[in-house]
Amino acid sequence: MRNDLVIGMAGSGGDGIISAGESLMTAMAVEGYHAIMSKSFGSQIRGGESSCRLRISTDPVRSLGGTLDVAVALNWEDFLRFGSELPVTGRTVVIYDANTKVPPDKIPLTEVRPAVAIPVPIQETARQHAGTDKAKNTVVLGLLAGWFGLAPEGVLAGIRKKFSKKGEQVLRGNEQAFAAGLEFAAAHPLALDVVIAPAKPATGKTLLLDGNEMCAAAAVFSGCDFFGGYPITPSSEIMHFLSKELWKHGGTVLQAEDEIAGIGAAVGASFAGKKAMTATSGPGMSLKTEMLGLASIAELPLVCVNVQRGGPSTGIPTKSEQSDLFQAIFSAHGDAVRPVLAPTSVHDTFRMTVEAFNIAEEYQTPVILLSDQEIAQRKETVPAINTSAFHVVSRRLPTRSELEHYVRFRLTDSGVSPISYPGMKGGNYLASGIEHNEKGAPTASGDIHARMNEKRIRKLMPLKHRRDLFDIEGDLHAPLAMISWGSLAGVATEALERAREEGMRVKLLVPKLLYPIANEIFRDFFTGVKAGLVVEQSYQGQLYRVLRMYVDVPRGMQSVARSGANPVLTEEIVARLRQLTLDLQRGRVPEPEPQLG
Amino acid sequence: MSTVAEHEYQAKDYKSDLKPIWCPSCGDFGVVSAIYKALARIGRPPHEIAFVSGIGCSSRIPGYTTAYGFNTVHGRALPIAQGIKLANPDLLVLVAGGDGDGFSIGGGHVPHAIRRNVDLTYILMDNQIYGLTKGQLSPTSPRGLKTASSSYGSLEQPVNPLLYVLSYGAGFVAQGTPADMAGLADIIEEGIRYPGFAFINVQSPCVTFGQEEQQLRVHKQKMQSLKDLGHDPTDRLKAMGLAQEYGTSLHTGVFYRNPEPAASFESAVKELQQRLRPEARLRVDVLKSFQAK
Numbered sequence: 101m102r103n104d105l106v107i108g109m110a111g112s113g114g115d116g117i118i119s120a121g122e123s124l125m126t127a128m129a130v131e132g133y134h135a136i137m138s139k140s141f142g143s144q145i146r147g148g149e150s151s152c153r154l155r156i157s158t159d160p161v162r163s164l165g166g167t168l169d170v171a172v173a174l175n176w177e178d179f180l181r182f183g184s185e186l187p188v189t190g191r192t193v194v195i196y197d198a199n200t201k202v203p204p205d206k207i208p209l210t211e212v213r214p215a216v217a218i219p220v221p222i223q224e225t226a227r228q229h230a231g232t233d234k235a236k237n238t239v240v241l242g243l244l245a246g247w248f249g250l251a252p253e254g255v256l257a258g259i260r261k262k263f264s265k266k267g268e269q270v271l272r273g274n275e276q277a278f279a280a281g282l283e284f285a286a287a288h289p290l291a292l293d294v295v296i297a298p299a300k301p302a303t304g305k306t307l308l309l310d311g312n313e314m315c316a317a318a319a320v321f322s323g324c325d326f327f328g329g330y331p332i333t334p335s336s337e338i339m340h341f342l343s344k345e346l347w348k349h350g351g352t353v354l355q356a357e358d359e360i361a362g363i364g365a366a367v368g369a370s371f372a373g374k375k376a377m378t379a380t381s382g383p384g385m386s387l388k389t390e391m392l393g394l395a396s397i398a399e400l401p402l403v404c405v406n407v408q409r410g411g412p413s414t415g416i417p418t419k420s421e422q423s424d425l426f427q428a429i430f431s432a433h434g435d436a437v438r439p440v441l442a443p444t445s446v447h448d449t450f451r452m453t454v455e456a457f458n459i460a461e462e463y464q465t466p467v468i469l470l471s472d473q474e475i476a477q478r479k480e481t482v483p484a485i486n487t488s489a490f491h492v493v494s495r496r497l498p499t500r501s502e503l504e505h506y507v508r509f510r511l512t513d514s515g516v517s518p519i520s521y522p523g524m525k526g527g528n529y530l531a532s533g534i535e536h537n538e539k540g541a542p543t544a545s546g547d548i549h550a551r552m553n554e555k556r557i558r559k560l561m562p563l564k565h566r567r568d569l570f571d572i573e574g575d576l577h578a579p580l581a582m583i584s585w586g587s588l589a590g591v592a593t594e595a596l597e598r599a600r601e602e603g604m605r606v607k608l609l610v611p612k613l614l615y616p617i618a619n620e621i622f623r624d625f626f627t628g629v630k631a632g633l634v635v636e637q638s639y640q641g642q643l644y645r646v647l648r649m650y651v652d653v654p655r656g657m658q659s660v661a662r663s664g665a666n667p668v669l670t671e672e673i674v675a676r677l678r679q680l681t682l683d684l685q686r687g688r689v690p691e692p693e694p695q696l697g
Numbered sequence: 698m699s700t701v702a703e704h705e706y707q708a709k710d711y712k713s714d715l716k717p718i719w720c721p722s723c724g725d726f727g728v729v730s731a732i733y734k735a736l737a738r739i740g741r742p743p744h745e746i747a748f749v750s751g752i753g754c755s756s757r758i759p760g761y762t763t764a765y766g767f768n769t770v771h772g773r774a775l776p777i778a779q780g781i782k783l784a785n786p787d788l789l790v791l792v793a794g795g796d797g798d799g800f801s802i803g804g805g806h807v808p809h810a811i812r813r814n815v816d817l818t819y820i821l822m823d824n825q826i827y828g829l830t831k832g833q834l835s836p837t838s839p840r841g842l843k844t845a846s847s848s849y850g851s852l853e854q855p856v857n858p859l860l861y862v863l864s865y866g867a868g869f870v871a872q873g874t875p876a877d878m879a880g881l882a883d884i885i886e887e888g889i890r891y892p893g894f895a896f897i898n899v900q901s902p903c904v905t906f907g908q909e910e911q912q913l914r915v916h917k918q919k920m921q922s923l924k925d926l927g928h929d930p931t932d933r934l935k936a937m938g939l940a941q942e943y944g945t946s947l948h949t950g951v952f953y954r955n956p957e958p959a960a961s962f963e964s965a966v967k968e969l970q971q972r973l974r975p976e977a978r979l980r981v982d983v984l985k986s987f988q989a990k
Contacts, residue, residue: 126989126990129989130989130990305988305989306988306989307984307987307988307989308987308988308989309984309987313987317983317984317987318983320980320983321980321981321983321984323980325784326780326783326784328776328780345983347966347969347970347973348970348973348974348976348977348978349977349980350970350974351970352783352784352966352970354779354780354783356776356809357776357805357806357808357809358805360773360776361773361775361776361779361806361809362776364769364773364776364777364780365776365777365779365780365783366780367769367777367780368749368767368776368777368778368779368780368781368782368784369780369781369783369784370780371747371765371767371777371780371781372747372780372781372784372785372788373784373785374784374785376780376784390770391770391773393770394769394770398767450984481989482987484984484988485984487981487982487983487984488981521765521785522744522745522746522747522764522765522781522785522788523744523745523785523787523788524744525742525744526744527744527765528743528744528763528764528765529765529766530715530759530760530766530767530768531765531766531767531768532760532766532767532768532769533752533768533769533770534768541715541760542715542718542757542760542768
């Protein structure tokens, strides 16, 4: 019995590989398993190759997992296109369609011999039982359920639900195709211990959704009343969900003519007193940058989501990367500080989105929510969230007496000034991108400019003490440390667990607030640290460099940074930690590696 | 426009204490005065008005009123104004800016504001030059014009703002000049009262960098009332014919007023919101639709 199973499947667009993954995931979630699933596509709009990775576990999972335990290839050409996304090792069970006519000892994988390779007449079985190639994915479900103990009854119930609307013949065909898959597995038992252990009893309803859906749902929860945006991969699903949901709550979704108009309309809605949001990815962020500056100087709350993808420019729109951190922090002209938050999982996206709205409203500032394609588009099982435990913050409105002599940008102790909105009698003021005095009147005075800059930055400083926006795990006095963020934090968390099981003394810091830099929190964390790793998915190691700019980082901290679309595996991180542990035992402090750029 | 005025407003109630930065005799002084007058006749209290602009000399205008003003970034007044109006359709939303703001850097937003038909009144102060940046070519500068950035004369055809907005289907299109203050206040008032997107081109001369033939004294001789010409403002094709004369003639008054105004975007939004309201869960229950089953 095993507790954890990573399945990778690939096929052509019409093969229904992703649909099979989703069916399997739903069935397992209902059984009480934890699961994460990612999808990957070729660049074609329709057709072309597609793949999915599904990790199923009896315990909560934090990442997509490393190498595959099970690989399914409906044809080899498509499977091989995904390269390092579907890594096969000597422990992998490989299942492939016998119609590829490849003998098991000749499968086209270089430098690796899987534990076992089993040709299965998948297409032939589908045709025989369902009369169509379309049922190939149903045959695969039968094989997987049979060999690995993946809830055959639950999967069958899912198949029935899905096909019952498509007529008796289709339903019967798929039922038979599934049964045939199960029978094949029963007739060809594996000489390996691969069956998954029973699920632990669930403690509540499980949610099944991706990061973009979670972000949009959390926006609704937070009281978002306006969304302005423009379609862009991989963030569009945020707009899709809101365009179904927001109207019901009296809100509005505007698909604008371009990225600038999308954020512009959101800035306008915020000026008008509503909680507003926009969402985009890298190229769209570049276009929205000027408007973010306007929100900073006009002190308007705004949530701007950037679902990062491979860049620069069009880059790789469908693959994850963490290379927009510099942009999020530094792309403003002028002295603008914008809080930057990064969720670490689908689950965490709920809390970070709520925080983004709360911080935006409380401090009257744009907030950048820096998600990434992996979190945004992977589906996760999430334990039910007790939403009523979350606090929702609204902007501080002027009181009646403050409206008698209203001063919109009053220099208060906190730097936050009560904000009115059109329709509020006595609150009339001029909002502007031009520098202004406390009353909002335009000015070119250097003195006023300095005071206003100070106000706008000072008001955000309490964020630097938000320890609840930093996760610290492991041995707090360890000499060995890791820092990671966004989707990579999941990999780092699992590496930490693995390393500690091996007896290493190591700790991990996951900052969810990436800007302003919480110097004290990092300083405390680095106390006693001799060596370690900053794990992230960008070529330059952007967080590593930002930390070196703001914090006294111990010399032994190294960057583990890699361009996007290439998975960082738990095993690799653990191997690096082993090496560092040895170095420290030998009294060597490793030197930071020189980098390009 | 639902609210009935609580009391009579006068033009001065809309005038703020800020002193305009405009050059003495700038055409924009006339425009802002005409806006005060029109607003007094409409009678909405200043706090129910949002006045949005971009960047440029003319875009300073919201600050000179007592309305809620928003002096935004260059070329983006229209999207921001649409966000305001959609967030609170009860507001009276005015948009203003110059020819560069509206038809050069912000030109891409104009067709979309028109096709959505958000109930905004867009007052364009057209002076055929970039004044704030000291005299460069604008999108409405005539071909051949020598400016700081076109030393040997412009090599480009100008944009025709009137024809542009008529082609995209704007429901209300008018032109005025501070040389005819009464007429200017009238068309601004009419534009505000029009239930949908209204465009008002104001020939507002730049006294510092503008051409001689664009000054008010020339307007006074040249201007020709469309009403006097017997133009029927419900005739869109005739309006387009007259609009072709932009740059040669100076027609004042209403080119086009859709006799059957289309439903505004925000009214469609309201309908949709009302239709879907019964389906709403509590916001705290938003995650329930994602329960695995």
